[in-house]
Amino acid sequence: MASAALFIGWGPVVHTRERKSLQVFNEAIQYYTKLQEQGEVESFEAFLLEPHGGDLAGFLLLRGERDKLNRLRHNPEFLRLNNRAQAVVENVGVVSAYMGEELNRLLGTYEQDIGDLL
Numbered sequence: 001m002a003s004a005a006l007f008i009g010w011g012p013v014v015h016t017r018e019r020k021s022l023q024v025f026n027e028a029i030q031y032y033t034k035l036q037e038q039g040e041v042e043s044f045e046a047f048l049l050e051p052h053g054g055d056l057a058g059f060l061l062l063r064g065e066r067d068k069l070n071r072l073r074h075n076p077e078f079l080r081l082n083n084r085a086q087a088v089v090e091n092v093g094v095v096s097a098y099m100g101e102e103l104n105r106l107l108g109t110y111e112q113d114i115g116d117l118l
Contacts, residue, residue, distance in 0.1 A: 002042040002063035005099050006072070008082075009059040011091030021088040028081055032062065040068055055091050066102065 013021045025046075032044045041064040048058040062069065072078050073094065086092045098106050 001100070002065070003100055003102055004064060004066035004069055005097035006062040006064075006069050007059055007093075007095045007097045008062070009056050009091070009093050009095070010085060010089040011055045011057050013057070013089050014087075017088040024081070024084045024088050027084070028060065031077065031081055032060065035062075035072070040064065040072060057089070061097070063099070069096070 029046060032041065035041045036043060041062045043064075044060055044062045046058070046060050049056060062072075064072075082092060082094065
């Protein structure tokens with residue numbers, strides 16, 4: 001079962017790069033499908049957001065083991081794909097996310113750390 005996640009978010013499409021943005025999105029889906037088949041990620045989901053006036057237009061959520069996700073962040077193919085995304089959409093970001101036992105551990109540590117500050 002997945003113990004961690006990567007949140008890959010992006011903003012609006014760069015004007016005149018609409019077709020290329022679809023191309024890069026499809027490349028990403030193919031890449032993450034391959035990683036799932038190889039067991040490098042447990043699962044992934046893609047999300048597009050309705051217009052809301054904010055900077056976030058969509059995101060991918062990759063679930064897996066923390067060590068595999070950390071290695072993925074430095075994989076040349078992953079970095080290449082993110083570079084391509086930055087050429088066609090704004091505000092590309094990759095952020096570690098905590099879930100399951102990692103989340104429980106993080107919240108427990110947080111509670112201890114702030115305990116003496118209240």
